[in-house]
Structures are given as C-alpha cells and as structure tokens.
Amino acid sequence: MSADPKVPTNPEPSRPRPASPYRPSVDSVTTIASDGSRRDIHPADVHGRFTRMRRWSGWALIAFYVALPWIPVNGYPAVLLDIAGSRFHFFGFTLAAQDAWLLFFGVTGLGFALFFLTALFGRLWCGWACPQTVYLEHVYRVIERWIDGDAPARRALQAAPLTAGKAGRRILKHALYAVASLVITHIFLSYFVSLPEVWQMMREAPRDHWAAFLFVFIAAGILYFNFAWFREQLCIVICPYGRLQSALTDDHSMVIGYDSKRGEPRGKLGTPDAGACVACNRCVQVCPTGIDIRHGLQLECIGCAACIDACDEVMTKVHRPTGLVRYDSFIGLDGGRTRWIRPRIIVYFILLLVGTAVATYAFSTVKPxxxxxxxxxxxxxxxxxxxxxxxxxxxxxxxxxxxxxxxxxxxxxxxxxxxxxxxxxxxxxxxxxxxxxxxxxxxxxxxxxxxxxxxxxxxxxxxxxxxxxxxxxxxxxxxxxxxxxxxxxxx
Missing domain, CATH: 2.60.40.10 (Immunoglobulins)
Known part of the structure; x- marks a missing residue:
C-alpha cells in the first residue's frame, strides 16, 4: 500500500515534523483528505486593516449579545422572549401570543435584507456577522492560540505523540471550550427567562428546573461539539447560504477575488516574466476554510478578508502594489467597471421596501x-x-x-x-x-x-x-x- 503523499512519514517519532503544505483544489472540498478523512484546518495568524475591523466588530457583536438581557427598557430586558408567560418584549415593544404572527414579518424582512446585501456585497454576513464566525474566531480560536500557540505550533503539537504536557494542554483547552459554551448557553437562556431567574435557577437544585437544566447542557454540548471539532464544516456541509450565493450574486457583486491578470504567471522573486504573485501561499495558510482564493470564488469562501490582509502584507514587504487579492466584482477584476444599480438590485430593493412598509403597518395596528x-x-x-x-x-x-x-x-x-x-x-x-x-x-x-x-x-x-x-x-x-x-x- 502506498503512503498518502499529503501525510509524510515521520522517521523520528520523538521529534515529529509538520506535514507538508497542502495544495487546495477546486475538485474536492478542502477539508477532506485524499483518503476521505477529515483534514484539520490550522489557519495562520494574520494582521491588517480588515483583521482589525473584524476583531472590533466581532467583539462589538458579542458585547451587544451579552448586554441585551442587562439593558432595562420599560421595566423589562431589551429582549425577553417570555414563552411561559406568552409575552415577547423587544426594546420596549410588547407582543402577546396573539401577536406572534407579526414575527413573520421580522423573519421575512431579514431574508429580504440578506438577499439585498448578498447581491451587493456577497457573503459579507458570513465573514463579519454570522454567530458561527464571530464566536469561532473571537472566542474559541483565541483560547486555542493562547494554549497551543500559532499555526505551526498547533500542527506540530497535533503530530506529536501523546505526552503529559500534550494531555495537559488538551484538557485545559477543552475545559475552557466547555466553560465558554456553558456561558454562551446561559446567556442565551436569559433571553427567555431573564437574568435574575437564570441566577436563581443556578443556585437551586437541577431537579427544581429540570427542563432548563437539560436545555442548557444539551445546547452547550452542541456548541462544544461545533466549535471544538466541527467548525468550518458547519458552513460547508450544513449551512445552505453558501449554496445560495451563486443564485443571489452576479458578476457585479462585490466579492473577494484574485487579480489573475496582474498576478499570473506566478513566480518567486526574481523569476523572469513572472506576475505579481510570488507563490508564497500565504493566502492559503490564513484561510479559515483552507481554500486557495486564486482558484476563484468557491463554496467554502466566507468572505472574511484574511487572504486580503495576508497578500497585502506580502506585497508591502516585496515593495509591490497591494490589492492583488481584494474586494471587487468579477467585472472589476477583469478590468471592467462595476455597476451598482442593476435589475436584481432593483427587484430586491423593491421587495425590501414593500416588506418594510407592510411590517410597519402591521406593527402599527398592534394595540396595548x-x-x-x-x-x-x-x-x-x-x-x-x-x-x-x-x-x-x-x-x-x-x-x-x-x-x-x-x-x-x-x-x-x-x-x-x-x-x-x-x-x-x-x-x-x-x-x-x-x-x-x-x-x-x-x-x-x-x-x-x-x-x-x-x-x-x-x-x-x-x-x-x-x-x-x-x-x-x-x-x-x-x-x-x-x-x-x-x-x-x-x-
């Protein structure tokens, strides 16, 4: 049996060598190895303007999520979905169970808004505001980097034999994962029973609130499984939004792309007739889903802009203009002019306006x-x-x-x-x-x-x-x- 070329043999078990760089392909999902096994992604650290903006926006979204149950509006939390009492409080606006049909307009409104934004900016939601990305990048990966180190250190630790030190790191990391999952789940529970009641439940025996107890630990278990192991597979395998992007976007939508006219043919510094791309593969190393953006827009791309910062960093070091990988439309990457106003944008915008008008009228009919x-x-x-x-x-x-x-x-x-x-x-x-x-x-x-x-x-x-x-x-x-x-x- 021949060895897998992507998994090099280790002649020195006591000093494992990191695996050779993986070369992504558009012919298969990047997280699946040639033998069908799961290939773990260890994205490298990256610095740049988009990384800073994503970090600040991610922490702002987490703070917003945590703060909502604490902010009183008219004597109740800003958002309280009191299912037991059939009351739903939204920033001072109270709905009874008989008014639950109005939530339909909220859900459809979010759908129309997502269609409109996707047609304009591609998967901006996925890379910047989706809870999966926000918590993975700004909570769980932070824990992982703190304990296991940077990407090369994490790959080396994964390939190393099990020792007391490795076991200790694993136990500590997964314990912190579990604690983070429990904290997030308890905050989520407070959206339904308020923070004081959650605190009271935590101080009493589980049998007194067995339904809430089961909910918290089952939900925390799902979060732990997702963020500790499943991770990018949720975006690739389960989430339908990535598959819809091809139907919602067109050649004028703003996506992350590679300027092949300027970058090809690739070559190391000093290579005659080579393009701007120095074939450093830095864009692949920092990608949280392991794709090569130079192959074009792919299902796995979540629009996080990590490859933009990575490429700009390299271009700056080699004294070449930045923007080889950038936010642009396919038309713009091909040298054309992006049209912001086009038929699908007009249709989505009209649907959004109609939905907003109907929702405004429906909510205005709600009596106290x-x-x-x-x-x-x-x-x-x-x-x-x-x-x-x-x-x-x-x-x-x-x-x-x-x-x-x-x-x-x-x-x-x-x-x-x-x-x-x-x-x-x-x-x-x-x-x-x-x-x-x-x-x-x-x-x-x-x-x-x-x-x-x-x-x-x-x-x-x-x-x-x-x-x-x-x-x-x-x-x-x-x-x-x-x-x-x-x-x-x-x-």
Missing amino acids: ANFLVYRMSGAAYFVSPGDVRNQFMVRLLNKRTEPATFVVSTEGVPAGVQQSGFTAPVTLGPLAESVSPLVLIVDRKHYTGPFHFTVRVEDSAHTYQLSRAVEFMGPEPKLLEEEDREKGVQR
Whole structure:
C-alpha cells in the first residue's frame, strides 16, 4: 500500500515534523483528505486593516449579545422572549401570543435584507456577522492560540505523540471550550427567562428546573461539539447560504477575488516574466476554510478578508502594489467597471421596501391590550321556562408595563336583553390578564331568534378601542311558540 503523499512519514517519532503544505483544489472540498478523512484546518495568524475591523466588530457583536438581557427598557430586558408567560418584549415593544404572527414579518424582512446585501456585497454576513464566525474566531480560536500557540505550533503539537504536557494542554483547552459554551448557553437562556431567574435557577437544585437544566447542557454540548471539532464544516456541509450565493450574486457583486491578470504567471522573486504573485501561499495558510482564493470564488469562501490582509502584507514587504487579492466584482477584476444599480438590485430593493412598509403597518395596528370572546364549554345555548341564555368567557389582556383600566360593553343587542358580568370597569396590573364570564339573557316573551352583536373594549383614557363580533345562538322562535302553546303559556 502506498503512503498518502499529503501525510509524510515521520522517521523520528520523538521529534515529529509538520506535514507538508497542502495544495487546495477546486475538485474536492478542502477539508477532506485524499483518503476521505477529515483534514484539520490550522489557519495562520494574520494582521491588517480588515483583521482589525473584524476583531472590533466581532467583539462589538458579542458585547451587544451579552448586554441585551442587562439593558432595562420599560421595566423589562431589551429582549425577553417570555414563552411561559406568552409575552415577547423587544426594546420596549410588547407582543402577546396573539401577536406572534407579526414575527413573520421580522423573519421575512431579514431574508429580504440578506438577499439585498448578498447581491451587493456577497457573503459579507458570513465573514463579519454570522454567530458561527464571530464566536469561532473571537472566542474559541483565541483560547486555542493562547494554549497551543500559532499555526505551526498547533500542527506540530497535533503530530506529536501523546505526552503529559500534550494531555495537559488538551484538557485545559477543552475545559475552557466547555466553560465558554456553558456561558454562551446561559446567556442565551436569559433571553427567555431573564437574568435574575437564570441566577436563581443556578443556585437551586437541577431537579427544581429540570427542563432548563437539560436545555442548557444539551445546547452547550452542541456548541462544544461545533466549535471544538466541527467548525468550518458547519458552513460547508450544513449551512445552505453558501449554496445560495451563486443564485443571489452576479458578476457585479462585490466579492473577494484574485487579480489573475496582474498576478499570473506566478513566480518567486526574481523569476523572469513572472506576475505579481510570488507563490508564497500565504493566502492559503490564513484561510479559515483552507481554500486557495486564486482558484476563484468557491463554496467554502466566507468572505472574511484574511487572504486580503495576508497578500497585502506580502506585497508591502516585496515593495509591490497591494490589492492583488481584494474586494471587487468579477467585472472589476477583469478590468471592467462595476455597476451598482442593476435589475436584481432593483427587484430586491423593491421587495425590501414593500416588506418594510407592510411590517410597519402591521406593527402599527398592534394595540396595548387584547381580548378574546369565546363560548363556554357545553351547550351552545340554554333554554329555561323563562328565558334563553348564552354564556361566554372574555379573556382580557393588558400588554402594557403599567396598570390599565378597561370598560367592556356590548353593542347591537336587541331591547330586553339582560347582561350579566362586566357591569363595572376592569383594572388589570402590568402585563396581567383576566378571564371572566359574560352572560346574555333574553326573556322568552321578547326572544325573536338568533342575532349578532359586538363586544367592545375601551381603555379608560379613550385612546383606543377593540371589538369582536359574536353571535347569540338559540332555537327558532316557532319552536318556542309551539312549546309554549302546548304548556298553555301566553306570550
């Protein structure tokens, strides 16, 4: 059996040599070796303007994520998805369970915005704002570099035999991975139960909050598996966005590309008739997915711009103009002029505007209160010797973070109908609700058949009004007349 040329044999087990540089190909996924095994990626450190901007933006996004449960707005966290209480708080705006349909507009709005931005700037989201990239690059890789060293040191450590020192490093690194995963998961839990409640749960026995306990440790386990081992495979294998980029972008979209006209043919410094590329492979060494950007835009590229900084650094050292690898369109890389306004941009922008307008209107219709009227379980109506009766339940919900008083009334009710319930205003506390009966009674002598009426709810300040159409059900009047004649009752 011949040895794998990508995995050199080690003549000195006590002093392992790093593996020879891997040459990426567009014919296969870069993280899969020729024998089908997983090839670990150890991206080299890189410095430059885009790396600095990504570092600052990544830490800003992490700080934003951590701070949201701490920021009070109208007495509640800036974002609190209280599923148990059927309340959803977004920066002072409160939605009840009945308003959950509005979240559809938020999801579709993000989708249209992503389409629009992708058509303009390619996979900018993946490399700069996706949680997978942000946490991997600015939390887990930071831990890895601190413990295992730079890329050559990490490759050498991976190839080295297991010793006490290597085992200690592995244990410490993975312990910190687990701690980071638990911290992220606990913060994520606080989006659903608030930070004080999370702290209270942590101080009590797991059996008292077994559902939250299982959620935290299962979610932390998934995060640990992802960031400790799966890593770039999530972007390549699972995430569908990379596969959609070819449908969302065109030749005028701003992507990361290699100027082959200027760079080819490649050659070392001093090579006659060579292009600007010195074939240092630095762009490959720093790529977090292991691709060679000189092969063109690929599925694995997440648009992180690490190759731009790496190439610019080399070009500066050899006293050549930077920008051999840069943000540009395919048209721009070919020497043409990029068109920012084009049909797909116009279509995506119109869809984004329409979605924004519809979402704005939908959210403007949300009232600070809500109510439901439903018939009590059992018979639809009740007929007694003296009257016909319908029984309803009225569920009244105050979505404000302050007490509110409501007046419940009925309209369109025929004369002679008596109302039981809600004869006085109802006061509810902040985010409180009440469920109370509403009974309508019609004397048999005045009963003329089923009818429709309206239940209205108005706040004490008369700032808004809610209404629900309801039907009073009962038998046909002729049936009651026949029954009364048989009993000798005069109507």
